[in-house]
Amino acid sequence: MKSREQEYREIFMAEALEYYDAMSRHISELERSPTDEPALNELFRLMHNLKSNARAMGYTQIGEAAHHMETIFGLIRSKEMTFTGPVVPVLFDGIDTIGKMIRAVGAEQEVPDISRLLENLDRLTKGEAPVLDEDEEEDESNRKLELSDLVYIQIKKLDHLLNLVGELIIDRDRILTLSQEIGNSALVAAAAHFSRIADDLQYSVMDARLVGVGSLFNKFPRVVRDVAAAEAKDVELTVVGEDIQIDRNILQIITDSLLHLVRNAIGHGLETPTERTAAGKTAQAHLTLSAQTERDDVLIQVIDDGRGIDVESVRRKAVERGLVAAETAATLDDDAVRAFLFEPGFSMAKEVTEISGRGVGLDVVKLAIDSLGGQLRVDSVLGQGTTFTLVLPTSIAVKGALLFVLDERNYAIPLMHTDSVVSLMPDEFHVVGGMLLARVQDENLPVVPLRRLLHNGDGPLPPANKAELNGRQDIIIVNYSNRKLGLIVDRFLRQQDIVIKPMSKPLDTIDLFGGVTLLGSGQVCLVLDVPALTRLFLARRP
Numbered sequence: 001m002k003s004r005e006q007e008y009r010e011i012f013m014a015e016a017l018e019y020y021d022a023m024s025r026h027i028s029e030l031e032r033s034p035t036d037e038p039a040l041n042e043l044f045r046l047m048h049n050l051k052s053n054a055r056a057m058g059y060t061q062i063g064e065a066a067h068h069m070e071t072i073f074g075l076i077r078s079k080e081m082t083f084t085g086p087v088v089p090v091l092f093d094g095i096d097t098i099g100k101m102i103r104a105v106g107a108e109q110e111v112p113d114i115s116r117l118l119e120n121l122d123r124l125t126k127g128e129a130p131v132l133d134e135d136e137e138e139d140e141s142n143r144k145l146e147l148s149d150l151v152y153i154q155i156k157k158l159d160h161l162l163n164l165v166g167e168l169i170i171d172r173d174r175i176l177t178l179s180q181e182i183g184n185s186a187l188v189a190a191a192a193h194f195s196r197i198a199d200d201l202q203y204s205v206m207d208a209r210l211v212g213v214g215s216l217f218n219k220f221p222r223v224v225r226d227v228a229a230a231e232a233k234d235v236e237l238t239v240v241g242e243d244i245q246i247d248r249n250i251l252q253i254i255t256d257s258l259l260h261l262v263r264n265a266i267g268h269g270l271e272t273p274t275e276r277t278a279a280g281k282t283a284q285a286h287l288t289l290s291a292q293t294e295r296d297d298v299l300i301q302v303i304d305d306g307r308g309i310d311v312e313s314v315r316r317k318a319v320e321r322g323l324v325a326a327e328t329a330a331t332l333d334d335d336a337v338r339a340f341l342f343e344p345g346f347s348m349a350k351e352v353t354e355i356s357g358r359g360v361g362l363d364v365v366k367l368a369i370d371s372l373g374g375q376l377r378v379d380s381v382l383g384q385g386t387t388f389t390l391v392l393p394t395s396i397a398v399k400g401a402l403l404f405v406l407d408e409r410n411y412a413i414p415l416m417h418t419d420s421v422v423s424l425m426p427d428e429f430h431v432v433g434g435m436l437l438a439r440v441q442d443e444n445l446p447v448v449p450l451r452r453l454l455h456n457g458d459g460p461l462p463p464a465n466k467a468e469l470n471g472r473q474d475i476i477i478v479n480y481s482n483r484k485l486g487l488i489v490d491r492f493l494r495q496q497d498i499v500i501k502p503m504s505k506p507l508d509t510i511d512l513f514g515g516v517t518l519l520g521s522g523q524v525c526l527v528l529d530v531p532a533l534t535r536l537f538l539a540r541r542p
Contacts, residue, residue, distance in 0.1 A: 009105070012057050016102045019046045023095045034083040044073040050098070061111050062101045068121040069094045075125070089138045090120045090130050155248055158209050165198075165205050166499035169398065170518045172198040173496075206395050209249070213291045213300065214242025216251050220262060220289060227266045234273050234284045235266060241291035246298045247395045250372055254300070254390060257365040261302040261388050262287070264362070269306035269386050279383065281305070296400060297374075297416070300390040309380035311337050321346065335482040338378050342366045342481060366481070370531045372396055373416050373514070377482060391416070399500060401517075401527065402476065403493035406450055410525045411489075412498055412517060417530035419479040421492060426469040434463035435541060438486060440477060446541070447475060447486035453536055454512065461540050480534040487533070500527050512536065 023046050029039040047070035054063035072091060075081040083091075094117055101111040120130035132138075172195050179191035217239045228235040265287055273283035288303040311334045318340040319326045329337070340346055344363040362376075369376045373393055380386040393399060393416060400415035422440055429438050429447065436447045452461055475486045500515040514529035 008057065012053055012059075013102065013106045015053060016050060016062075016105075019050045020095070020099045020102055022046055023098070027091060027095055030083055031088060037077075040073060040077055040083075044070060044077055047073060059101075059105055059111075061114055062098065062105070065094060065098055065101065065114050065117060068118055068125075069098070072121060072124055081124070086130050086132060087124060089132060090117075090124060093117060093138055094121065153208075155209075158205070159249070162205050162209065165202050166398065168198050169202060169497070169499050173519065202398060206247070206398070209247050210245040210394070211248045211251060212242055213244050213246055213251065213298075214239070216255060216258065217242050217289050217291070220258075223259065223262060224266065224287060227263050231266055231270075232272060233266060233270055235270060236284050236286050238286065238288045239290075240288060244291040244293060244298060245394070246291075246392065250392055250394075250396055253368060253372060254392065257368045257390070258289075258300065258302070260362075260365050262289070265302055265304040265306070265386070265388075269304040269308075271307055275307075279307075294391075296394060298392045298394055300392065302388045303385065304387075305385040308382040308384055308386055309338060309341070309378070310382060314338065314340055317346070318343075338380065339481050339483065341378065342376070373399060373414050375416065375480065398497050400495065401498045402495050403519075403525070404474070404476065404489045405491050405493060406454075406489050408490075410493065410519060410523055412525050412527045413476060413478065413487075413530065414514070414527070415495065417478045417480055419477040419484055422475050422477065422486075423472050424475060425472060426466055429466055429469065429473075431464045431466060436464035436466070438475070440475075440486070443484070445477065445484050445486050446537070447488060448537060448541075449488040453487075453533060453540075459540070461537075478530045478534065480530050483534060483538075485534055485537055498525075498527070 023043060026039040026042050026046075030036050030043065033039075047066045051063050051066035051070055054060070054066060069091065072081065072087070072094075076083055076087075081087065097112065097114055097117050101114070104111045116131075120132075123130045175191050176195055179187045220239070221237055224235055224237045270285040270287065271279065271281070276285060277283050286305045288301070290299075290301040290303060292299050292301075315329050315332070315337050318324050318337070319329050321343075323340055323343055323346075324332070342362045342365075344361070346361050346363070366376050369390055369392070373396070375389075375391040377389040377391065378386065379389070401412040402415060402418050402421070403410060403412050405411070420441070422438075424438055429436055431437070437444050438447045439445075448461065448464075473488050474491050475488055476492075477484055477486050498517040500517055502515050503510070503513060511532045512529055514527045514532075517525050517527055519525050
């Protein structure tokens with residue numbers, strides 16, 4: 001596993017060598033045509049970029065040489081100097097020296113001495129003649145030509161490659177199953193070898209698509225500054241975990257969601273300096289963007305130290321909007337009440353501003369996260385602050401899943417939404433308000449036979465009856481939007497990685513299924529959509 005420092009050095013080297021090649025090309029063009037403005041502008045831009053990148057990486061000598069060269073090209077651009085006479089060999093020498101320094105960094109060797117070059121560049125800046133040694137070896141006929149070890153690939157090419165790997169994984173499982181059924185030892189060995197190669201290829205392609213979340217996080221200081229200024233608030237932004245790696249497509253999909261959450265935190269969550277001082281807080285508010293890994297998931301959090309979510313206000317608003325009856329609302333715990341924030345169009349804004357109150361709420365964020373098979377959580381303490389947590393898979397092509405059987409058919413459910421699995425006997429259930437409940441890990445959870453959700457039509461679920469439960473009940477406990485639900489299935493099969501394919505028409509209109517996968521046996525396996533199942537249960541429960 002490469003260190004972050006090594007990865008950054010390789011990226012710097014790739015760009016620096018490209019800059020060097022472009023500089024060599026453009027200075028040759030400038031020598032042929034000293035008034036070639038496009039070539040001159042490119043040389044100035046390349047030197048400026050190289051200076052910035054080298055200083056950021058701590059390569060001070062490269063940065064210093066590029067800075068002096070940038071100054072000379074700036075003087076030529078402003079017509080204060082011409083690209084003639086002794087200026088030409090000094091600048092050619094400067095570019096050659098920069099190339100040597102870049103290669104030395106790549107080989108982890110000591111960079112050449114640049115004092116002579118810097119002295120000559122300073123002389124040119126002052127209008128003095130440089131010191132040129134005619135006996136020095138300005139002769140490069142034996143120069144080596146080098147290419148970067150890194151290449152840039154369009155993301156659509158990686159998408160296509162990952163789709164092909166997905167097909168390969170499906171065939172891998174089929175070949176493994178068939179080889180075991182046939183029982184030929186040579187075939188089993190070949191299938192096992194093929195499986196290892198397929199695994200290595202899968203993880204290599206997935207690794208090639210990973211980027212640091214810092215590529216998105218680093219765009220937010222300006223966003224926070226602008227939104228805070230519009231809201232007349234003083235906000236300090238802290239960024240944590242920029243090096244955490246995630247699939248580039250996932251990062252692209254959550255960009256708008258993260259922007260909405262940050263704007264929401266500043267507009268709704270954080271107080272003005274006057275309000276904070278009156279509440280005994282610092283006048284400056286604090287906002288944190290954080291990324292971390294948890295098992296196979298990436299957690300991205302937006303944390304503020306603002307006023308927190310007033311659960312009672314949300315409860316009243318939900319009743320006013322007709323989302324829940326007043327009697328039922330009074331019995332809901334805080335997590336269940338906060339879940340109303342994700343309902344379409346739900347907003348606590350008292351007035352419409354550029355930041356909030358336009359009816360585009362957290363439901364849009366939740367839909368984006370759901371589309372990735374992820375989760376959105378909210379935790380809040382009144383008067384202390386709020387944390388929104390995005391639980392995201394590292395890849396969207398291959399997902400961990402739990403396979404199970406229902407009515408002699410195989411189904412899969414993503415591990416992202418699987419809290420746990422338990423087996424209970426009928427006397428461990430009880431019925432309350434027509435709903436089946438079970439005590440699991442010190443929690444009373446609603447439980448429903450999955451076949452009832454899938455096959456019972458559109459009406460309300462019939463009242464639960466313990467008498468219908470015979471023998472041990474296998475239950476998958478799913479978790480969505482801070483709500484847990486137990487699904488009774490016929491039996492568990494196994495846990496495995498699956499490649500999810502979209503449903504074809506007209507089955508794609510059935511939102512209870514998130515897609516299909518093909519098992520090693522060749523069987524088609526439907527993949528359940530936990531958010532849709534949870535919403536269906538809430539709409540149809542007794």
